[in-house]
Amino acid sequence: MRIRDMNWSQVEARVAGDDRCVLPIGSVEQHAYLSLATDMILAEKVSVEAAEPLGVPVYPCLPFGMASSFAAYPGTISITLRSYIGVIEDILDSLHRGGFRRILIVNGHGGNTPVNPLLSEWMNRHPDSSVKLHDWWRAPATMAKVLETDAQASHASWMENFPWTRIEGAPIPNTVKQRIDFAAVGRVDALRKRERIGEGNYHGRFQRPDDEMAAIWQVAVEETRREIAEGWH
Template sequence: MKIADMNWMQVEERVARDDRCILPIGSVEQHAYLSLATDMILAEKIAVDAAEPSGVPVFPALPYGLASSFMDFPGTLTFTLSTYAFVIRDLLDSMHRCGFRRILVVNGHGGNTPAGTVISEWLNSHPDSSVKLHDWWRAPKTWAKVMTIDPAASHASWMENFPWTRLAGAPVPQEAKEEIDYGRLARVDARRKREMLAEGNYYGLFQRPDADSLALWDVAVAETREQLDSGWH
């Protein structure tokens, strides 16, 4: 259940009988022909879909993350690493003060990996809590499904192309993108990254039939729900 659809009294009543919640985290960054908010959209929707049967509260997605690699693509926003660490810590502190003790952080952006270190440090000072960082797109069952559909998949490719991340009036190319040089991409600045990436897709088709993308979504939702419902201790 979205926190946006609850008032504070309902949250207080809910947390007294179930101390779970979900915090989606994303990024606002280039995704080729897809929405700049793709990572935020996917993290929040998968969290809401996964929580639907149980009614676990889902906070609005933290839209901004660590996206310095894409800073030469207009519309991309980023935190510095130090600021991001403070933001994650402050949000965890706030959820803890609300009474939440089991927190599932659903991540939609690979650059947000440092959040795991922040969570680890935070848990040392909050031993009454349990926090999971769930990278939805590369969780084992979800990634296995990607591989069975089409292993040529990466950032801004078909595996992030869903009806809810597409843009009207932004048709995608039909041909597949050749795989980029990941080693070179990692050692150059944002300007040269943009030159290398062109429109922004890393590898593979820009879009596959909806039957493929929705089959992937079903696996991702089920795997996220497993994280929410089990394995807290």
């Protein structure tokens, strides 16, 4: 269920018997021909579909993340590491005050993973709580399904091209992009990164058949559901 479909007293009653919740986090950044909001769309959708049979509340996705590498692409929003850590900490503190003790953070953006040390520090201060960070797209079962489908998979490639991340009126090429030079991209500023990355795909096809994407999505939802249901102790 979505937390937006509950009122405060319903939350209070629920946490008395089940103290789990899900917090999706994403990013608004370039995804080549796909939506700028791809990371937040996918993180929230996989969370909602995974949590629905369990009745665990899902918060709205935190839309903005750390995306400094893409700062030269119009539409991208990037939060500094120091600010982002503060936001995540404030959210966790709020969830704890509300009674949640088992919190699954479903992450849709690789640039957000530096929050891991914060989670460890936060749990040291809140030993009655458990927090898990679940990078849904590269979790073991999901990534295995991706690689089984096509080993050339990367940011803004086919592996993020779902019906719900496409933009109306923005055609997507049915071609294969050669792998970018990651070392060359990693040692320069955002403007030169854009020059070296081009439209935004790191490598691989821009699209694959929808039936293949549906099969990957099913694995991702099931794997995320297991994270919600299991492994808290």
